[in-house]
Amino acid sequence: MLPRIAIIGRPNVGKSTLFNRLVGRKLAIVDNTPGVTRDRKEYEARIGGRDVILLDTAGLEEAPPDTVAGRMRASSEAAIQQADLILFVVDAKAGLTASDRAFAAWLRRQKVPVLAVANKTEGRGGTMAALEAYELGFGDPVAISAEHGEGISDLHSTVAGMLPEEPEEEEEDDKDRPLRLAVVGRPNAGKSTLLNALLGEERMITGPEPGLTRDAVTSEFNDAVGRVRIVDTAGMRKKARIVEGLEQMSVGATINALKEAEVAVLVLDALLGLDEQDLRIARLAEREGRAVVIALNKWDAVEDRIAARRGIEDTLQTSLAQLKGITVVAMSAATGRGVDKLMPAVRETMERWNKRVPTGELNRWFEGALSRHQPPLADGRRIKLRYATMPKARPPTIVIFGPRAEDLPEDYRRYLVNSFRDAFDMPGVPIRLQLRGTSNPFVDKE
Template sequence: MLGPLVAIVGAPNVGKSTLFNRMVGKRDAIVTRQPGVTRDRLYGEVNRDPLRFRLVDTGGMTPNTAAPFAAEIMQQAITAIGEAGVLIFVLDGRVGATAIDRDVATLLRKSNRPIVLVANKIDTEKHEILVHELHELGLGEPLPLSAEHGRGMNELYERLETHLENAPEQEDETAIDPPLRVAIVGRPNVGKSSLLNRLVGEQRVMVSDIPGTTRDAIDTLLTVGERRYLLIDTAGIRRPGRVREHVERYSVMRAKTNIERCDAAVLVLDATDGIAAQDTHIAGYIHDAYKPLVVAVNKWDLIEGREKHAKKWEEDVRERLRFAKKAPMVLISALTGQRALKILDLVDTVHAAGSIRVGTSELNRWLEQAAASQKQAGKQAFRVYYATQTGVLPPRFAIFCNDPDKAHFSVKRYLENSLRDRFGFGASPIRMQFRSRRGEDR
């Protein structure tokens, strides 16, 4: 069991994400003074003996307004409220209850969920007098708290413990069989969130025509038959020179971090825009992280004469995405669903290839044959002696030789390609470490 779910809700810029980070013990949510940074639902876990529960951060709720993304953010927050067993309603204690806070309070009363009313940004005792007016909301005793400094956190946990005793627990769907972690990456506005929503079958992530809508990395569990995936929707990665906002810079850093933690990456391209230089850079990030890659060319439904353009796209990907020459490619439409599920089949294929183990005797028979075709003349020639596989995902090999410094790039490339073809590693990245018998590595 995962434990019950607690949702943090409230108006924009009252410190919800700061409180979320304080409770989960790490900086999962982006925090800034700019209102409206959190837009989707962001989940984390809180382990504080004897409490154990899941926590969800939501975007700033603005009922009855027509601000950009307001309706989408409200829908995400309402979904989180429906999932949760307990609500933490956060207000800015120094400002008092605003008209938006009162509208949110009205909505929360209808949820029939236990509510902990938190007056945030009360950094010192002298500010506590400001919270008394919050009694007018009729949601119980307001709790003075400073999420930034940790003040009042013990009392918050005490109140939560009282409510959580009767809150329903959630099943831990990942405990028995860990899902395959799939990062969906690409430039802004290529359709990453639309693809995730198509795969999941619900509006899990906000979709907009405005580039840069997704700020945090959002994890979504997906089950297809007996296959299980944890889909990670990431912020669009722009060229460094075009990343202006501090928030966006942090989003890009988080996107790269999520490439590091995934089992496979799906690079989404825009069929209407061609391959951009930044696409090649993102493919390079995936390559440097040694992650299996699937290339998904989105918005294929918008291309006229699709059949004649298909081969051209294949050629362009192989030629221009030099880090993705062997990666499988699929032409999709997140809007219509065309071939969207094919992505998961390809992810399974590249992940399975990266899981292959080769016996030591079979590996050394290959090495002997490969070395024989790469004979070098002269006394100081590079020679290989034997090899062993040291790991999988990615497949890792230690190759013992006379001198790692003499392992020329062309020899390494030849051995990697030969190894890939011989044992069926396909598009999986391979790590080869050359070692001397004296223990020196390269």
């Protein structure tokens, strides 16, 4: 297990900026609005020559437990219990506050080593301002500017000296690489509740307020097959309703999470059914080449289940033909009922998405498809398709060769894709069809 480092501090002291600086990527959304980070985000990083898990947490605030701020604080406190080292970040420009001192007193009672990090020390007087952090009682503070990259090398070396001793290195089998899963959907569909149910802990902040999750938050767990790296994403509203820059960044983080995933779980609110925004999200996942499984959440609250299921299946058949046969798992994330069926469905869909068809089988299918339905005429001439290959999976990609193959009309392309899907049992998987015309050596020759 890699050592875990939690970044802790008041809202808006620069924790997410430091997180991005240390992982070397803009993974956490950064904005001047206090409280942008609500759920703890974790990512592998290399600090002081050591591989670590870095945790970005919500800002520590004094608040009642039943409020959003209170639930954010509880999540941050849970991260502290799992950490091997805490980076307690304070704003050197603003100076120490009563909250800083109160949280420092609480941290001193924990059984985890703490390093005080004085952020925003760029410019004149920055280093002097950092000296105030000695009052916190955690020894020598490290003065940095996360935004400008100043003092980061000192932070690396100090952190390396405070980490537990490095265990003997073990080689990781390629087969042990985690399945990459993205949880997507509209706001308040129950994505974070589902992630908590899968993890078996209150990792994500949940509640009746829509839009609680603002960033794409990564976690890991083990199912019956192996490791799963799961990303909970912000809810995606209709484009016309997205007005705030912060929400635009959240949607951008969701799209990036889809690009890095292998399978997308589209969470639907069974009480609301499948609407156009859900279909847009599914089409986005398909365009990115991701396999899709639908989690039909809040199923326990549906009264007429037969009508609800029929309505969803009819909509999928008419409006999401490119993912024909998509798997739908009815469940309740809040009660846990049916959640155990989700990961087996995800694993099965992943196998289809990763499936390669041998060339011999592929061309036997291809010849059969052509004999059942010949290609139509184009400009009065028949299109002759010669052979097919499958150069890659993830998603399954078929390349068909023949003179003027690129002139095939759209309906015949759909016929080939659906025929391939049925022949090789690939429901719910995007299939790419590429057409390559073969050149005639006698054209344009004198």
